[in-house]
Amino acid sequence: MTAATYDLMDFDEVLEKFDPVMGLEVHVELHTATKMFSASSAAFGDAPNSNVDPVSLGLPGALPVVNHTGVEYAIKIGLALNCSIAESSRFARKNYFYPDQPKNYQISQYDEPIAYDGYLDVVLEDGTEWRVEIERAHMEEDTGKLTHLGGAGSRIHGATASLVDCNRAGVPLIEIVTKPIEGAGERAPEIAKAYVAALRELVVALDVSDARMDQGSMRCDANLSLRPIGRQEFGTRTETKNINSLKSVEQAIRFEMMRQAAVLEDGGVIEQETRHFHEADGSTSKGRPKESADDYRYFNDPDLPPVIVSREWVEEIRATLPEMPWLRRARIQEAWGLKDEEMRDLVNAGALDLVIATVEAGATPDEARSWWVSYLSGKANESAVELADLAITPAQVARVVVLINEGKLTNKLARKAVDGVLAGEGDVDEVVAARGLEVVRDDGAIEAAVEEALAANPDIVEKYKAGNTKVTGAIVGAVMKTTKGKADPKTVNEIIARKLA
Ligand code: ADP
Numbered sequence: 001m002t003a004a005t006y007d008l009m010d011f012d013e014v015l016e017k018f019d020p021v022m023g024l025e026v027h028v029e030l031h032t033a034t035k036m037f038s039a040s041s042a043a044f045g046d047a048p049n050s051n052v053d054p055v056s057l058g059l060p061g062a063l064p065v066v067n068h069t070g071v072e073y074a075i076k077i078g079l080a081l082n083c084s085i086a087e088s089s090r091f092a093r094k095n096y097f098y099p100d101q102p103k104n105y106q107i108s109q110y111d112e113p114i115a116y117d118g119y120l121d122v123v124l125e126d127g128t129e130w131r132v133e134i135e136r137a138h139m140e141e142d143t144g145k146l147t148h149l150g151g152a153g154s155r156i157h158g159a160t161a162s163l164v165d166c167n168r169a170g171v172p173l174i175e176i177v178t179k180p181i182e183g184a185g186e187r188a189p190e191i192a193k194a195y196v197a198a199l200r201e202l203v204v205a206l207d208v209s210d211a212r213m214d215q216g217s218m219r220c221d222a223n224l225s226l227r228p229i230g231r232q233e234f235g236t237r238t239e240t241k242n243i244n245s246l247k248s249v250e251q252a253i254r255f256e257m258m259r260q261a262a263v264l265e266d267g268g269v270i271e272q273e274t275r276h277f278h279e280a281d282g283s284t285s286k287g288r289p290k291e292s293a294d295d296y297r298y299f300n301d302p303d304l305p306p307v308i309v310s311r312e313w314v315e316e317i318r319a320t321l322p323e324m325p326w327l328r329r330a331r332i333q334e335a336w337g338l339k340d341e342e343m344r345d346l347v348n349a350g351a352l353d354l355v356i357a358t359v360e361a362g363a364t365p366d367e368a369r370s371w372w373v374s375y376l377s378g379k380a381n382e383s384a385v386e387l388a389d390l391a392i393t394p395a396q397v398a399r400v401v402v403l404i405n406e407g408k409l410t411n412k413l414a415r416k417a418v419d420g421v422l423a424g425e426g427d428v429d430e431v432v433a434a435r436g437l438e439v440v441r442d443d444g445a446i447e448a449a450v451e452e453a454l455a456a457n458p459d460i461v462e463k464y465k466a467g468n469t470k471v472t473g474a475i476v477g478a479v480m481k482t483t484k485g486k487a488d489p490k491t492v493n494e495i496i497a498r499k500l501a
Pocket residue numbers: 021022023024025135177178179180181223224225234235236237
């Protein structure tokens with residue numbers, strides 16, 4: 001299916017005429033050992049339908065039992081988001097049919113979520129903070145996974161068969177829903193991306209989820225509406241579903257702003273509907289008309305008692321919370337003596353954890369930062385992967401730094417060693433040995449190369465003897481050429497000075 005072409009209003013023009021209102025719903029899969037309501041493994045990537053049981057298959061008579069750790073993780077997330085934690089909350093049935101959900105209803109929380117009324121302060125690229133208000137964080141279960149065969153890509157359209165894998169059915173999910181985000185204007189796309197990034201960082205720090213957007217363990221639905229500048233009342237929203245990268249969150253909001261503005265400007269109306277996001281061109285296309293809550297016929301699940309959370313338990317959990325990512329950042333910045341913009345570059349490059357690990361492995365903060373934020377970020381960009389997914393570890397970067405400090409590698413040779421590691425040629429020392437990168441310390445070899453270079457450049461020797469001692473650069477260059485860049489620069493300079501004295 002090719003994405004339809006849409007009339008889009010220029011982004012700047014949108015801002016002159018309309019005020020965007022956003023709402024973000026983020027689903028986080030918890031990495032508990034077992035499912036939310038049964039004892040099957042919640043692991044990702046196992047053989048299809050190997051982690052199933054009567055509850056997750058929805059077999060008649062099977063009864064759900066609440067996963068205690070799932071509730072604990074939900075409370076952790078709620079506390080970290082500055083939410084109130086309900087003393088009593090309930091599970092409800094959200095009724096709808098889909099083949100990835102054998103029970104015909106999803107167990108979720110509806111009007112009594114476990115956590116509500118919080119906020120998350122998000123740091124934007126220019127360093128300013130934006131407070132995103134949280135409406136609620138509630139517990140639910142994930143659905144199974146469908147794989148469509150025979151169509152274009154893995155889409156259902158044109159498919160001839162669909163496979164159902166129930167491993168994911170019943171995996172614990174927390175859905176975090178923001179209050180409407182108003183007044184963001186041109187920053188709406190950036191705020192959406194920064195919020196999802198901050199949430200991801202937070203749940204990883206809490207150690208409750210892998211939050212891998214590429215594997216679906218964190219997904220975002222982005223609601224957007226426009227209202228004419230100056231109007232109070234919200235416009236009709238669309239909900240772009242299952243966005244699975246940070247960049248796509250930003251693009252989806254931007255695209256919907258430009259698309260909806262063009263429709264409204266043309267006298268059209270926005271339908272309340274879900275939309276699909278297309279990574280290929282950053283567009284969205286029509287999904288289904290949005291059900292209202294009534295369509296789901298929510299009612300309390302009679303198989304599950306209310307979740308009663310004592311204040312003592314909440315305080316026990318609060319005491320186990322790790323250092324929050326923003327406090328950790330402030331501490332690191334202070335310890336390393338970084339300027340605000342240096343810290344921002346580090347964070348925006350997604351390099352903070354890698355640099356911390358490299359420092360722990362023996363590099364200084366400056367050395368570690370320089371490798372990750374400049375050379376390795378460049379490499380990650382070239383091959384369009386995340387910095388953390390490059391085929392080099394912090395320990396390997398630290399080893400390269402040690403070899404430079406010991407004078408065994410020049411910066412240039414060190415980059416070649418890093419290239420070799422990235423290319424899968426082995427560990428740092430293996431690459432250095434195999435590629436013959438180590439700096440030549442053999443004075444005899446260097447001396448021969450210097451003599452050769454001096455003999456080939458009598459004019460330079462003459463200028464030097466006439467008092468112009470700055471002309472030796474060409475000699476150093478020639479020596480480096482014969483030694484393939486491996487001569488120790490300090491030794492080369494010493495030998496040149498001695499020969500010409
Ligand atoms: P649904 O069940 O339809 O997904 P939710 O309450 O779970 O509804 O989420 C709706 C999200 O959209 C919330 O984040 C809410 O703040 C936001 N929202 C509600 N109305 C609007 C609107 N008119 N424009 C933009 N966002 C909205």
